[in-house]
Structures are given as structure tokens and as C-alpha cells.
Amino acid sequence: MSGGPRIVSARWEIDDAWKLSRYLETGGYAGLRSALDMTPHEVHEEVRSATLLGRGGAGFPAGVKWGFCPPDVWPRYLVVNGDESEPGTYKDRILMERDPHQLIEGALICAYATGIAQVFLYVRGEMALAQERVASALNEAYEAGYIGRRILGTDFSVDVVMHWGAGAYIVGEETALIESLEGDRGMPRLKPPFFPAAKGLYMKPTIVNNVETLSNLPWILEHGSEAYTTIGSESSPGTRLFAISGHVERPGVHEVPQGVTTFRDLIYGDEYCGGIRKGHELKMFIPGGGSAPWFFPEHLDLPLEGKVVGGAGSMLGSGAIVVMDETTDAVSACWRLMRFFSRESCGECTPCREGTNWLETILRRILDGQGRPDDIDLLLDIGDNISPGPYPGPGWGAENPEPVPFPPQQTTICPLGPSAVAPLTSAIRRFRDEFEAKIAQGAAVSV
Amino acid sequence: MPRLTPENVRRAKEIISRYPRPRSALIPLLHLAQEQDGWLTEDAMEDVAELVGVTPAQVIGTASFYEMFKMEPVGRYVINVCTNISCLLLGGETLLQHAEATLGIKPGSTTEDGLFTLEDVECVAACTEAPCLQVNYRYFYRVTNDDFDRILADLRDGDLSRDIPEHGILSRVPQRIPTGKVANITPPEDQRVPVWIERAAPDKAAAGGDEA
Amino acid sequence: MSEAPADIEITDPVTITLDGRQVVVQRGALLIDACERNGVYIPRFCYHPRMRPVGMCRMCLVEVDTGRGASLQPSCMLQCSSDMVVDTQSDKTRKAQEGVLEFLLLNHPLDCPVCDRGGECPLQDQTVGYGPGETRFVDEKRHYEKPIAISRTVLLDRERCILCDRCTRFAKEVAGDPLIDFQDRGSRTQVNTFPNQPFASYFSGNTVQICPVGALTAEPYRFKARPWDLEIVESSCTTCSVGCRVTIQSSRNQVLRCLGVDSDPVNWGWLCDKGRYGVEALNAEGRLGVPLGRGRSVKTDDETALEEVSWAGALRTAADAITSALDRRGPEGVAVIGGARLTNEAQYAWVKLLKGVIGTDNLDAQLGDGIPAEIVLGLPLATIDDACRPGSTTVVVSGDPKEELPILYLRLRHAAVQDGVNLIEIGPKAGGLTPYATVAMHPLPGELADLVRAVVGGGAGGAVAGVDPASIERARSLLADTDGEMTLVVGRRSLSEDTGFTADAVSVLVSAYDKVRILPALRRANVLGALTMGMAPGVLPGRVALAAAPDAYSTRWPALPAGRGLDTTGILTAAAEGRIDTLILLGADPLTDFPDRDLAERALAGARNVIAVDQFVNDSVRLAEVVLPAAGFAECAGTTTNIEGRILKLEQSTTPPGTARPDWMIAAELAAELGSDLGLDSVEQIWKEIAELSPSHVDLTWEMLSDPQNRDGLVARGDPLPGSVRFEAPEPTAHRALDSYSLRLVATRKLYDEGTMVGRCRSCAGLAEETALAMNPHDFERLGVEDGGRVTVSSKRGSTVIEARGEAGVPRNSVALVVNAPNFDVGTLIDANDAVNEVRVEALQSVAGETGSEGGS
Numbered sequence A: 001m002s003g004g005p006r007i008v009s010a011r012w013e014i015d016d017a018w019k020l021s022r023y024l025e026t027g028g029y030a031g032l033r034s035a036l037d038m039t040p041h042e043v044h045e046e047v048r049s050a051t052l053l054g055r056g057g058a059g060f061p062a063g064v065k066w067g068f069c070p071p072d073v074w075p076r077y078l079v080v081n082g083d084e085s086e087p088g089t090y091k092d093r094i095l096m097e098r099d100p101h102q103l104i105e106g107a108l109i110c111a112y113a114t115g116i117a118q119v120f121l122y123v124r125g126e127m128a129l130a131q132e133r134v135a136s137a138l139n140e141a142y143e144a145g146y147i148g149r150r151i152l153g154t155d156f157s158v159d160v161v162m163h164w165g166a167g168a169y170i171v172g173e174e175t176a177l178i179e180s181l182e183g184d185r186g187m188p189r190l191k192p193p194f195f196p197a198a199k200g201l202y203m204k205p206t207i208v209n210n211v212e213t214l215s216n217l218p219w220i221l222e223h224g225s226e227a228y229t230t231i232g233s234e235s236s237p238g239t240r241l242f243a244i245s246g247h248v249e250r251p252g253v254h255e256v257p258q259g260v261t262t263f264r265d266l267i268y269g270d271e272y273c274g275g276i277r278k279g280h281e282l283k284m285f286i287p288g289g290g291s292a293p294w295f296f297p298e299h300l301d302l303p304l305e306g307k308v309v310g311g312a313g314s315m316l317g318s319g320a321i322v323v324m325d326e327t328t329d330a331v332s333a334c335w336r337l338m339r340f341f342s343r344e345s346c347g348e349c350t351p352c353r354e355g356t357n358w359l360e361t362i363l364r365r366i367l368d369g370q371g372r373p374d375d376i377d378l379l380l381d382i383g384d385n386i387s388p389g390p391y392p393g394p395g396w397g398a399e400n401p402e403p404v405p406f407p408p409q410q411t412t413i414c415p416l417g418p419s420a421v422a423p424l425t426s427a428i429r430r431f432r433d434e435f436e437a438k439i440a441q442g443a444a445v446s447v
Numbered sequence B: 001m002p003r004l005t006p007e008n009v010r011r012a013k014e015i016i017s018r019y020p021r022p023r024s025a026l027i028p029l030l031h032l033a034q035e036q037d038g039w040l041t042e043d044a045m046e047d048v049a050e051l052v053g054v055t056p057a058q059v060i061g062t063a064s065f066y067e068m069f070k071m072e073p074v075g076r077y078v079i080n081v082c083t084n085i086s087c088l089l090l091g092g093e094t095l096l097q098h099a100e101a102t103l104g105i106k107p108g109s110t111t112e113d114g115l116f117t118l119e120d121v122e123c124v125a126a127c128t129e130a131p132c133l134q135v136n137y138r139y140f141y142r143v144t145n146d147d148f149d150r151i152l153a154d155l156r157d158g159d160l161s162r163d164i165p166e167h168g169i170l171s172r173v174p175q176r177i178p179t180g181k182v183a184n185i186t187p188p189e190d191q192r193v194p195v196w197i198e199r200a201a202p203d204k205a206a207a208g209g210d211e212a
Numbered sequence C: 001m002s003e004a005p006a007d008i009e010i011t012d013p014v015t016i017t018l019d020g021r022q023v024v025v026q027r028g029a030l031l032i033d034a035c036e037r038n039g040v041y042i043p044r045f046c047y048h049p050r051m052r053p054v055g056m057c058r059m060c061l062v063e064v065d066t067g068r069g070a071s072l073q074p075s076c077m078l079q080c081s082s083d084m085v086v087d088t089q090s091d092k093t094r095k096a097q098e099g100v101l102e103f104l105l106l107n108h109p110l111d112c113p114v115c116d117r118g119g120e121c122p123l124q125d126q127t128v129g130y131g132p133g134e135t136r137f138v139d140e141k142r143h144y145e146k147p148i149a150i151s152r153t154v155l156l157d158r159e160r161c162i163l164c165d166r167c168t169r170f171a172k173e174v175a176g177d178p179l180i181d182f183q184d185r186g187s188r189t190q191v192n193t194f195p196n197q198p199f200a201s202y203f204s205g206n207t208v209q210i211c212p213v214g215a216l217t218a219e220p221y222r223f224k225a226r227p228w229d230l231e232i233v234e235s236s237c238t239t240c241s242v243g244c245r246v247t248i249q250s251s252r253n254q255v256l257r258c259l260g261v262d263s264d265p266v267n268w269g270w271l272c273d274k275g276r277y278g279v280e281a282l283n284a285e286g287r288l289g290v291p292l293g294r295g296r297s298v299k300t301d302d303e304t305a306l307e308e309v310s311w312a313g314a315l316r317t318a319a320d321a322i323t324s325a326l327d328r329r330g331p332e333g334v335a336v337i338g339g340a341r342l343t344n345e346a347q348y349a350w351v352k353l354l355k356g357v358i359g360t361d362n363l364d365a366q367l368g369d370g371i372p373a374e375i376v377l378g379l380p381l382a383t384i385d386d387a388c389r390p391g392s393t394t395v396v397v398s399g400d401p402k403e404e405l406p407i408l409y410l411r412l413r414h415a416a417v418q419d420g421v422n423l424i425e426i427g428p429k430a431g432g433l434t435p436y437a438t439v440a441m442h443p444l445p446g447e448l449a450d451l452v453r454a455v456v457g458g459g460a461g462g463a464v465a466g467v468d469p470a471s472i473e474r475a476r477s478l479l480a481d482t483d484g485e486m487t488l489v490v491g492r493r494s495l496s497e498d499t500g501f502t503a504d505a506v507s508v509l510v511s512a513y514d515k516v517r518i519l520p521a522l523r524r525a526n527v528l529g530a531l532t533m534g535m536a537p538g539v540l541p542g543r544v545a546l547a548a549a550p551d552a553y554s555t556r557w558p559a560l561p562a563g564r565g566l567d568t569t570g571i572l573t574a575a576a577e578g579r580i581d582t583l584i585l586l587g588a589d590p591l592t593d594f595p596d597r598d599l600a601e602r603a604l605a606g607a608r609n610v611i612a613v614d615q616f617v618n619d620s621v622r623l624a625e626v627v628l629p630a631a632g633f634a635e636c637a638g639t640t641t642n643i644e645g646r647i648l649k650l651e652q653s654t655t656p657p658g659t660a661r662p663d664w665m666i667a668a669e670l671a672a673e674l675g676s677d678l679g680l681d682s683v684e685q686i687w688k689e690i691a692e693l694s695p696s697h698v699d700l701t702w703e704m705l706s707d708p709q710n711r712d713g714l715v716a717r718g719d720p721l722p723g724s725v726r727f728e729a730p731e732p733t734a735h736r737a738l739d740s741y742s743l744r745l746v747a748t749r750k751l752y753d754e755g756t757m758v759g760r761c762r763s764c765a766g767l768a769e770e771t772a773l774a775m776n777p778h779d780f781e782r783l784g785v786e787d788g789g790r791v792t793v794s795s796k797r798g799s800t801v802i803e804a805r806g807e808a809g810v811p812r813n814s815v816a817l818v819v820n821a822p823n824f825d826v827g828t829l830i831d832a833n834d835a836v837n838e839v840r841v842e843a844l845q846s847v848a849g850e851t852g853s854e855g856g857s
């Protein structure tokens, strides 16, 4: 971890920061205290002016989202999205394991500001340690009066309940998360009409926020939105966690200011990942999780800013950068991602359920030496039927100067299906020759 | 086939009480059943159905959607080797092959002695520590083939039993909400305006609350 | 199988552009419906106009611009708003639809030639209409074990399933029986049941009908026919009196299946399984095609077996019996029970014969298991839509509609769950509607009126009739909130309780609330028609009171009864006492259906002659002198009247077996044999006479009824007119106080019982469940009874040994048995003349050898 401001990862090196006593010693619950000195409306305004962008993938400003709850409908619920499952993403788990009180404090601040009386903290099922840490933090916080009735002697009362999942990537999608929390199969709801802020859990107004998003709140309330906006860039203030994995010298998770740091800084900087592993060179990288179109060496100098990355045809998504060097076979990498989407499709929409499976089948067939010359166009056309073109992605600009909007059009309820198309299309556009060679060569090749 | 034990029924009821609607407790209760038996028996699913007020068909409908719920007995240790992109790049596939060869089984199956079940899984959020695996959802990072062999040996010898409970047990710390501290588990029918909101903005609150 | 959206009145118009044309649609209507109402059909699989849209199949994607640029939207989820621009034909739209079809076909087997759905399959049709030419899929398809039985009648072929969520949604949302669900996920998703828990729903057959492919098939219809071989007529189901619209599909003069038709005021396309498979009885073994007789004209002591006789001989025998009765006792010596299953026209013909020619008023279409005719005829009738009016309050004082009138149950359930209707259920014990009722009250037998008085009158605030004060208070406040308009669903609560209590309760409600309308919950198919046509003592066709008979009757009919006659209990009592010479059973089986078995047995033994008109030989018919075979459902045309008073056309589909003939024709021939001419020679002409004579039907011409615009039927006048039968507050029915050793008996119906029709219908036979003695678990200890233990139940009439079972929904101090169960006939315990029947229950010392079936007394 490098220098620079540490907002959410400040306690990561402290072994027992997950305990209430240590958390309090290191300034914990100060943000909540200052929030409780303000009116709920003032707290909401503070968050709004901090322009705290959601860290779950879509990057929507939290303050604005909170404002979407219809004014006179009660009760409202908060669901904390700790279902982190996007390939390459690794940050929410650390936040829950190492600093659960910070998250709880953030959730309380959100609840106070928006009039929420019950919070559900949805931890991914496979994260046993995170569940233990969150549960014990909740137990301590209840005992100490940070949660429950008349918090810190005020009239603010809220319950926080830990919920845990059971293994399904799609449940990270907010409406599927709500279905799952209602005890149902995690199948997304169509938006509109089911925007959680209006019709969420039990069809009541519900705020869904990511773990990292909420973990920023204690700092913002303690230091003020003004201090927050001096960090990062104007459109993306504050810091963000990035997990850089794959073919770098030192993979790791780093908190960096948004909008000023570049991909090159993170991948090559000595204080971060120290470059591509020795003797190799960069071939491509995923800028924002498995669902993002791929980037290539020419994109290294883009700043880590949602707007800029979006303009270049991809997304920062969930802060997962996966670096691939020249030894990586584009077809195999695509197949592996496709297997993921095919396995994780909830099965609700025909194009996603059948399409992702078909894409995976074809890629597997190509890898097994059974490819056909028409397969590449078929792959692209299947992609087009899941997510009708023109399809965005970095390869697009060169041939077609018209900018294509991201996210893309979809024939499905949620973006999972189209997400499968993203890496594939960007890979075929760039490495069509590799696909062709593989088909011609008709032999299985492994990574 | 085992039903839920009386103690687990008690725990189930406690869990249900935290939710505005009983059905929301379905997944936690299935975990409870799996903690008891290592997998989901039909009897336990029927018990859970009754506890949350749905049909067994709805319980199995939900349960079968999720990867972690096992409809057949599994080994004492379920080994999840991640082969998704970040792990793949750093040898996840090779590690899986080594695991298959060592255990003599394919992913999705269980060794004859009933000790190990092997799974080829999707990203488990440890990407910077690739290749990685989980044993009963406890992590092992940057695992080499030798590491793998050592883990197996330790599991067989019971050396890891302190860190790794039997399959089905997730958090060993249950959440406890002391009675008297529960604020207001809010059923969706309760349309009261929260007091702190009402106090802060009396006019607005009056418009919002249907009844006091 | 039409699944068009119901027509609506546009109350909030918005203009949208549909394929370049401006059309006015209802704001908020689903785009897919709005387009269809304007002649543009958007292909779809998952969307069904009677279920909530889920937007899963994605077949209905169309390009829509709502102001932010055109994008593909699922038209089944999108609500119309002003200035929407919709393009259902654009390149993008077409490509998306072709894409979805291609995806659906990837894993779909190409077994159309052997699939029951081949030829009527939306997937097949749409593939021809919108699909790609040839497959680009060269890989292996998904495989599942071939059809699995998810219930006794429904088979599921998971390879054909396209995962549209229709069947599963139907089970959960419409039927309230979520016994099938999706399992697994992604491309492994499949529909299935929980292991060993079949989809045992009264409504399971609907899933077969709405499956858009051949994934769900009906076992009874498998491989029976190809759609293009079928002859199809539209008619109404006469299994019960809801009157669901159906198509009857036949081939080579055999009815093969019945499908629901979406009738907006009635059944919304749904059918219960008993109705759907009931047509199987038409071809069942034992169906009568020729008259039966004893080979001699008068009953003698030596019983000869029934044998085939000629029509002429049979009619002669019947006429002789009637003539001899008239000679011996006059018109009062002739009595008729039954007639509720006949068409309106046949009922009129029989009433004309009996009341207008023979002159007897001893006629009752209800078999002592209904409610007083005055409630049905003397109060304004409600429609099903009235009972389900969103936001209203409906009171249900009846048995269990789910068991007796299944589609009425579905409508009421929907009203409560989706349209905010408050149901106040006052049943004999908890039933199908209880979970959906805002207040459910189950008063002790005999105390119904006390409870209703407490609800209406307010007062002390204690428990009444075993019902807790909170429920009474809640019901009172719900009723206080109504705008005075209220629908009262009234039926027979329990066969072991006098209907006087129901009459008392109704009179309390009618006098307390100004605008009460009645929806009779009477189950026999055309019982409303029968009562309206005069098949009850004291009534003439058109709800007219015999006492106030207008001249029209005496001028057109040769005779009129001298005075009010007997109802079924009265007839049977008289017969038992030897005061009835000729008893005619018009499609009736009193031994099985009359609540008091002992009285029914004595009556049949006591009548000098018994004449039966029926389709089968049942227990009672077996004792007849002569049996005249009648045409059945689908074998003759006419009309029927449902519980709302709605007149619905019945069409003929096949010819009756042998020489069986329509009931109206039998009446006419019998009249001729008696030397009279009824003057009735066709169904149409009978209707004409009805419409001329009956004040209730005066505006309803045959032409109107036959107009395809009126396929949902026309509601006959439901308000009492001058001269109509009047409902008057009865003398309160007395009931004895409970003695502390006895328990009050509740006898209720189940959909599947040992009745003739159920037994003859292959798909339903065997579904009747054994009855146990249900009692409130709180009563166990006091009586020393254990759940599942065997007990002796005895009344003054008889006793039996039976299993006791705890059921929280049975009122304390009472016990409940099911009528007509395979293991026991509760009629052997009941005395029809007792207002409340009481029984004693004693635990049997557990004897070794728990087997042995001890039914009967």
C-alpha cells in the first residue's frame, strides 16, 4: 500500500481493528456522532455534496439515489450489498473482515439520514470469516448502544441484521439481492417499475449500497464533504479501492485518489504493483471486473475516472483490474469468462440463459479443436442478439467515429447477459486473428 | 433422514424473529439445516418450509438456485479451487488438475472415504492472492501443488480442525440481538414515520404518516 | 385457446403512435394488450393476460421511444404513456424476436410430429411466423429424463419446456398452490415438484392449457387426437353452477377434452379439474342408452332385476304409475325430486308437466342439502363481479367455496389477494378461503344467527358462538365501513345443521344493511335455473309465487297446483309414511345426496312406484321401477343458469348414446302418454315460451342469447318483482343448549367424493380422500382422545369407528366429517329433522391390529 490519503483502508494494518475497542481508539463512531448532531436532512445534504459515487459497479452518486425514496412512504429499508462476486473484485471482503465497524457506522449514518429503521447487511455466503467479523461487530455494537434502541441517547433507533447468501453471482444485482433477501430465487426484477428506491424489499422503498460506498461515510461525516471533494477529481471525488491481479509483479489492493491516478501508475508504479512480471509485457487488461470490455496498452494513461473510462468504451465497474501479459491466450480467457456468465445466469431471460450457454459451448468447441470458420461471426451475432449493436468497446472508435453509449442496449432484464458479450466482443475485435488461427489449427490449447 | 433438532428449531425461530417476514429467513435456515447435516435433507427442507410458511416445493426452488446448498451428501471437507480469470492466469487450472490427480476424483464428486469433495468454482474474491482455494469456505492463498498436498495431509491428520469446522458451518459467531435492545424490526405494514424524522421535520412527517 | 386481453373501457385516454398510426389507448395499460386491442399482435410466450407479467421470455420486445431514443422494451411489462412511439415491425424489433426464437429452439426437441401440442403450439406457430430459417446450433441439446408425472393427470417433458413461468406462476399466483417451482438455475433451470409431493391442485389442468409448448400434457388426452381432427363447440361447464365457459372438443362423436374459455365476468379462462375432466363420464361404462324396466308394470314383492325395455313400454309404465297415483290420491300423490342438472328448457318442460298438467307442487330440485328457495328467489341477486368489486367487503356464509364452486373460490381469492376485497368468512370450519379472509369466523353449529346478530348489533363484547370478540369487532368495523352495498355469498354451511339458522342470519343482515345482494353458493349445475323455473314448492317459472300466480299461467297451462307442496325433506317423509304413490327421481340420488340416509332409505322403500330419469344407475335408481335414459352434457343444446342468474348457452357436440334423449323430450313424451300435449317441440321454442311467460326472462330472446357478442351469457333479472317469491324473516330456529357430553356435528363437502360423476370420470376417480373425525386439538384432552387415535362416534341414528384428527380450524365442542367419503357415509349419523345433530365421541382403547376398515354403521 502506498502513501496518499487512506479513507476506507486506514485500519487495514491494525490486526484487531475489527474489535470495537480498537475501532473506538482509532476514531471510530466519530462520524456517527457528528451525524447525530445534525438533522437527517443536513446529513443527506452533506453526502450529496460529497458526490460519493457508488462503488458497486454502476457508479451512481449515493446522495442522489437516497433522494429517490418517495417522500411519504414508510417503512424504508437499507440493504448493504456485500455479495462481492464479480471476477477480479476483491475489496468489500477485506473491508468486512478488517474493519466491520466502519461499515456498520456508515450504514447507521445512511439510516439516520434517510429515516431507515432496519438495515440488512447481506454478506456473500462463501465469506465465512467476513460473516464472523460482521456478526461479532454487530454484537458488540448492540451491547454498547451503537445499534438498537435510542442510539447514543438520541431518538434514533435502528436494527442491523446480518444476512448471508448461498452462492450466486447474480444476487449482487440489487433487485436479485432483494429477491434473495425475501427468501426467493435470486432473479432480478425489471426496472422500471421495480426501482428499489421506490419498490424494493417487500415493495417498500429500499436503498441498496455497496460495502465500500457506505464505508466512506464515517470519514465524510467526520471531516466534511468539502475535505472529501479536495481529494480525487471533480467528477469523481475521494479515493477508491482497486484490486490489481494477474500478471503483475506484486498483485494487491490499493486505495488511490480517483481521477488523478492512472492505470499505468497502478500497474507499473513501484509503490503499487511494480510492473508486468519479469520478462513479459502487457497484452491486455480488464479495467473494471469481468463484465468490462478489455483495454489494451494504449489505454494505460487513462485516469481512474468513471466518465473517462466510460468514454473510452469500457467501465471502472467494481474496481477490479486484471492484467494479462503476452502469454495469455485470448480465446481461453474469453472462454473462461463465458463459462462464468453461463454458470451464473439466473435463467430468467431467454437470451441470457440460452445465449451465454451457447457462447460458452462454441468457445469450448473451438478450444477443443472443433471450431468452424463461421464460428466467429456466429459468436458476434449471438452477442448482438443478447445485446443489440452498435456495441461499445475500445475497438469501436477506430472503425467508427460515432461514440457508442455505454452501457450497451440489452434484450434482457439485467445486464448480466450483455456483460458476457463485453469481453468477447472486445477480444474478437482486437484478436480476430487469434480466433481464426485457433479454428484453423484445430487443436486444443491451454493457457 | 434427519429433521431439525429441537435446538436448531429454537435457533431457527430466533433467526426468523429478526425479519419482517418469515420467508426472508429461508436462506439462513437452510444454512442451519446444512450446518446440522452437512447437506440438505428432504426432511430438513420440509421443516424449514413449515417454519417460514411456504411449501417444500418453494424451499427446494430457492435452495437449488444457490451453489452452496448441497442436495446430496458431501465430504467432511469441501475444497473449492478457483479457476476464474485471475486465478487462471496464475495457475488455477494446473492446481485443479493437481487436486484431481491427488484426490483421484473429478470436480463435483467426493472421495470414497467421504473426506473430500472437490469443486471447480468461480471467483471467490481473493484475486490478488491467486491461485487460491477454500476449504469449507476458509481461504488458502497462493497455493502451490506442494501446499495443496500439505493442506490435505493436515486435514487428514486433524491439524486444521481448529480453523476449519465441518462442512456446513459458516460463521461460528452467531448474531445475537439482546432482547430489550431490539429497536423495531419493521414489518412492511407498519407505516409509521420514524420518530427522528418526524421530530426533525414535523410538517413533512404529518403528510407521510398514515397513523401514529 | 384464445388468450386475448379483456375489453376495457378507456377512462384515461392517451395517444400513442403504433406502427406509424395514432391510436388512443388507456393510460397505464400494458403495451402488449393495447397493441392487440388495436389489431397488432405482438408475439409472446410468458405473458398471459390473467397473470402478472414477468417479462421473462423476451419474445415481446419491440422498439419503443418514450422520448429518450428508441430502445427494445418488453411490451408485456411496459405501461402505455402519452406520446410513446412504438415500432413493432422495425429491423431491430424483428431481429430481437428472431434472436429470441432461435435461443428458445436451441434446446427444444424437434418432436412436433409426436407432440400433443403439434398443430396448436404457439412456439411452432411463431417459428413459422417470426423464426429463422435454419438452425445454426450444431452442438448437443440439453437432455432430461422423458416425461415425468408431476401429478396424476399432468405430465412434464422438461426438454420441451421453454421456462416461461406460466405454470409455476399459475400455481402460485392464481391457484395458491405453489407445489411446482423452478429448480436449479441458468440453462439448467427446470420446473419440478418437491420429491414425492405431487402437484395435487384442484386446478392443475389449467397449466396444461396455458403451457405455450407441449411441455405439460394432460395424461387423459395424450396421443388421443390431432388438433385438426377436432370438432370444437363453445359451451358452458355444468359440473357445478359457476357456469365456466368452455370449448368442447370432440372427434368421431366422442368428446375428448374440454378447455377453458376466457369469460371476463365468469371464469377468466380457468377450469377446475373436476369440470375439465368431467366429460370423461360421458363415455363411461354403465352409461344408459336404453330404458330399463322390471318387465311388469306395477311394483310387486318379488324383485326382478332391471332389464332393457322399449321406450314405448317404459313410458307406458311411467304413465301408468302416475295415473294410478292420481287415481288413488290426486296430484299430491306424485312427487319429484331433482332436476337441478337439467337445462333451463328441460326444467321448464318438467315444471309445465308437473305443475301445469299433473297439478302437483311436490317438487324440489334441491336434495335437502341446499338453502331455502326464498333466499335465492326473494332477494336481489349479485354477480361474481359484484362479490369481487375492488375495495368492497363480501360476506361469505356458506360451506367451503373451494370444495363446492372452485372457480368462484379462485375469483374470491384473487379479489382478496390482489384487489383488496375484504372477505368476512363465516364458515362451519376453516376452509380454502380462510387464509385470505380479512376476518374468518367459525361459529358452532346452531349459533350462526347469534354470531351474526352480535356482529351487526354490537354489544357486550364477549365471545359469541365460540368466536373471539376481536374477530367480531373487526367484522363489525369492516361492515360499518361499507357504503351499504354488500354482497352476501350464501350457501349450505353444513349438512347436519338446519338451514333455518342461515335464513335467520340472512334476515339479520338484510335488515341491517340496505343494499345486500345475494350470490348463492349452491353447487348443483343448474340449481339457479331450477329454482327460477319453479322447481321448488310454491314457485312458478320466473320467481313467481304460486300464491300470487298471474293469469298468464292459468290461461296457458291446463292446470295449476291447488296449494303449496312439499320440499325434499317433506316429500321423503311423506313417502316414508306411505303418502307418496309415485316418486320421480329427476337425475337425483337421494340415498347418496340427501343428508339423512335413514330417511332416504325409508322413503324409497315407502313409495309405491319410483321412476328415474338418469344417465347412470346409482344407488337410488337401482330401486326404480323404470329408468328413462337421458342425454348428458354436450349431447343436447339449451341454456343453463349460473349462480349469478346468468343464462349461458349450451351447445351440442355429440349425440347421446343409444336412444337416450334430452330431458325436455322425455317430459313431452310422458305428457303425451298421459294424454296431454305440452306444446313443446324444440329447445328454441321452449325458450320462446319461457321468455313470454317468465317475468325474469322477459327481455331475453333466443336471438340475443345466440349472438356471439353475448357469449358470456346474459344475466336474467335478478331483482324481485311484484308477485315474486318473497323472503321474509323466519321464526328464529330453536336449538338446544349443548349438553356437556355431546359434540355438535359438522358435515361438509369435498370436491372429490363418492358421487356418481366423480366415480365415472377416470381422471378423478380415486381422488376422494377418506374422512377422519376432525376436531379441535383443544378438545382432545377433555375427551381423552389422541391425534390419530381411533374413536367411536355415535349419534342417535348410528355409530362408527373412525380415526380422530386434530384440526385447529374446527370450532371447539364440535367435530367435523366429510360427506360422501369412501370410508364412511356421514348420512348414517344425521337426522334431517334435528336442527343441530349431536354426537358422542369415545376413545377406543387401542386394540392390537390397527388395520380393519370399519366404515358404515
Ligand SMILES: Cc1cc2nc3c(=O)[nH]c(=O)nc-3n(C[C@H](O)[C@H](O)[C@H](O)COP(=O)(O)O)c2cc1C
Pocket (backbone or CB within 6 Å): A053, A054, A055, A056, A057, A058, A059, A060, A062, A081, A082, A083, A084, A085, A086, A169, A170, A171, A172, A173, A174, A175, A208, A209, A210, A211, A213, A214, A414, A415, A416
Ligand atoms: C450482474 C450484477 C452483479 C452485481 N454484483 C454486485 C456486487 O457483487 N456487489 C455490489 O456492491 N454491487 C453489485 N452490482 C451492482 C448493484 O446492482 C448495485 O448497483 C450496487 O450494489 C449499488 O450500490 P452502490 O450504488 O453503492 O454502488 C451488480 C450488478 C449486476 C448487474
Ligand code: SF4
Pocket (backbone or CB within 6 Å): C160, C161, C162, C163, C164, C165, C166, C167, C168, C191, C207, C210, C211, C212, C213, C215, C216
Ligand atoms: S412447463 Fe410450460 S408453462 Fe411451465 S414453464 Fe415450462 S414452458 Fe412454461
Ligand code: FES
Pocket (backbone or CB within 6 Å): C043, C044, C045, C046, C047, C054, C055, C056, C057, C058, C059, C060, C061, C074, C075, C076, C077
Ligand atoms: S411476453 Fe413479454 S417477456 Fe415474455
